[in-house]
Amino acid sequence: MALLGKKFKLLEVFDQATNGQYQLLPSRFAALDDGRYLLSNEVGEYLVVTRPDLESFIRKQVPANTDFYHDLKSKHFLFDDDSNVALDLLALKYRTKAQRISQFTALHIFVISLRCDYTCQYCQVSRQTDDKHAFDMSEETANKALDLVFKSPSPAIKIEFQGGEPLLNFALIQYVVNEANRRNEKHQKDLQFVITTNLSLLNQEVLEFCQAHDIHLSTSLDGPENLHNTNRPRPGKNGYQLTVNGIKKAQSFLGHNKIGALMTTTEKSLPHVKSIIDTYLENNLDCIFLRPLSPYGFAIKNQQAHKYDVDRWFEFYKEGLDYVLEINRQGYQFVELYTQLIINKLLSPFSEGYVDLQSPTGAAISAIVYNYDGDVYASDEARMLAEMGNKKFRLGNVHTDDYEGIWLSDTLLDTLECSLSESIPMCNDCGFLPYCGTDPVYHYATQGDVVGHKALSGFCNKNMKIFKHIIHLLEDDPEARKILLTWVRT
Numbered sequence: 001m002a003l004l005g006k007k008f009k010l011l012e013v014f015d016q017a018t019n020g021q022y023q024l025l026p027s028r029f030a031a032l033d034d035g036r037y038l039l040s041n042e043v044g045e046y047l048v049v050t051r052p053d054l055e056s057f058i059r060k061q062v063p064a065n066t067d068f069y070h071d072l073k074s075k076h077f078l079f080d081d082d083s084n085v086a087l088d089l090l091a092l093k094y095r096t097k098a099q100r101i102s103q104f105t106a107l108h109i110f111v112i113s114l115r116c117d118y119t120c121q122y123c124q125v126s127r128q129t130d131d132k133h134a135f136d137m138s139e140e141t142a143n144k145a146l147d148l149v150f151k152s153p154s155p156a157i158k159i160e161f162q163g164g165e166p167l168l169n170f171a172l173i174q175y176v177v178n179e180a181n182r183r184n185e186k187h188q189k190d191l192q193f194v195i196t197t198n199l200s201l202l203n204q205e206v207l208e209f210c211q212a213h214d215i216h217l218s219t220s221l222d223g224p225e226n227l228h229n230t231n232r233p234r235p236g237k238n239g240y241q242l243t244v245n246g247i248k249k250a251q252s253f254l255g256h257n258k259i260g261a262l263m264t265t266t267e268k269s270l271p272h273v274k275s276i277i278d279t280y281l282e283n284n285l286d287c288i289f290l291r292p293l294s295p296y297g298f299a300i301k302n303q304q305a306h307k308y309d310v311d312r313w314f315e316f317y318k319e320g321l322d323y324v325l326e327i328n329r330q331g332y333q334f335v336e337l338y339t340q341l342i343i344n345k346l347l348s349p350f351s352e353g354y355v356d357l358q359s360p361t362g363a364a365i366s367a368i369v370y371n372y373d374g375d376v377y378a379s380d381e382a383r384m385l386a387e388m389g390n391k392k393f394r395l396g397n398v399h400t401d402d403y404e405g406i407w408l409s410d411t412l413l414d415t416l417e418c419s420l421s422e423s424i425p426m427c428n429d430c431g432f433l434p435y436c437g438t439d440p441v442y443h444y445a446t447q448g449d450v451v452g453h454k455a456l457s458g459f460c461n462k463n464m465k466i467f468k469h470i471i472h473l474l475e476d477d478p479e480a481r482k483i484l485l486t487w488v489r490t
């Protein structure tokens with residue numbers, strides 16, 4: 001057979017040339033269940049293999065004329081005499097996955113005010129009551145923070161306003177948006193804004209400002225009225241009503257895709273995952289993030305974070321994901337966001353910017369936090385820890401430190417150095433490493449050590465369970481696989 005004047009070699013030539021001659025490329029494996037293993041490589045490509053197949057691969061005994069050999073070769077688990085560009089291609093894929101590191105900090109979180117009109121039991125920011133103006137960010141602090149924002153080399157910048165309740169200091173949000181836009185005339189970044197708000201103060205003035213400046217809103221919705229109001233108490237007991245009214249107003253005035261919601265799982269949420277998801281559907285939201293409680297702030301002071309363990313939360317997540325898949329089977333596309341994140345890590349060549357699932361950690365190099373008083377923290381969790389009195393991850397202050405002083409501080413560099421999964425005991429030979437992260441703040445908060453002992457780590461336990469479950473769905477449930485593939489971002 002000839003193609004453009006060249007002849008293919010006979011099949012036997014390939015078989016003879018490579019049989020037993022291949023070289024192994026870096027890979028790791030992890031047990032999935034009694035009979036199967038996940039085999040993954042540095043760029044996150046994977047195969048699910050039996051133990052005999054895994055052994056024959058490692059012993060270099062896979063015959064060259066088998067599908068298994070071709071799978072191993074095409075996914076960069078081995079190379080042979082015919083793999084002219086295999087290493088270059090692998091390096092290119094690795095660079096693509098690691099590209100986010102060169103782009104540096106894209107998300108800049110401004111804690112506009114610690115004041116809040118809610119008194120949530122699990123609040124992770126240890127909010128102040130709503131009359132303490134001492135806990136508002138000033139224009140001077142915001143200007144200093146903006147100086148740092150525009151030093152970031154990232155071509156895309158997202159400024160997110162958080163609290164407390166940031167709309168209690170709406171005048172400062174207006175100031176920052178106008179000032180950032182003014183400065184961006186020179187920098188020409190892809191500039192976006194998000195306000196994370198409980199929506200109780202959403203009025204026409206706020207909506208018009210959001211519309212004029214293309215600002216997205218993010219809110220909290222914990223489920224049906226009873227559950228939401230129990231988890232998120234507000235004087236007047238009308239938190240749920242204010243939230244769903246706000247969601248409707250924002251959807252109709254700004255557009256359906258301009259508002260999203262997040263939920264937090266308390267002990268009381270655990271039996272109600274289906275009705276929580278139904279609440280999202282009733283409010284025309286097309287995704288949900290089934291989030292466990294973080295061990296920071298009021299969640300620790302009120303013992304909320306210790307009321308359920310990872311195993312119980314995982315049952316909640318699994319039941320929720322089953323229900324989400326059922327909804328998709330009925331023809332309505334509805335996404336569970338953490339699952340989508342993992343699916344993308346498994347199946348897409350690009351990296352995800354999720355701070356907790358990166359090596360090194362995304363703290364400060366993907367997202368950074370400017371507190372109301374000008375203190376700069378490596379992540380939102382680091383700021384929550386500081387509100388509990390522990391400032392271990394404070395990187396400096398916008399009034400006293402410059403860009404280099406903050407991003408090259410020993411605190412940050414030490415944290416980054418300790419957060420390379422590739423050098424962490426247990427992670428370094430774990431097959432799930434390409435999809436996982438390290439979360440040094442979580443490990444410091446729970447184990448007093450930034451690296452942490454992974455065999456005792458709730459972070460490791462949770463993620464390992466999720467990885468296995470999602471891979472099982474992809475491998476063993478063709479209908480679920482079909483749906484999950486539609487969640488891959490391109």
Ligand code: SF4
Nearest residue numbers: 426427430433436460
């Ligand atoms: S944290 Fe656990 S699941 Fe993640 S890479 Fe480390 S050992 Fe593997």
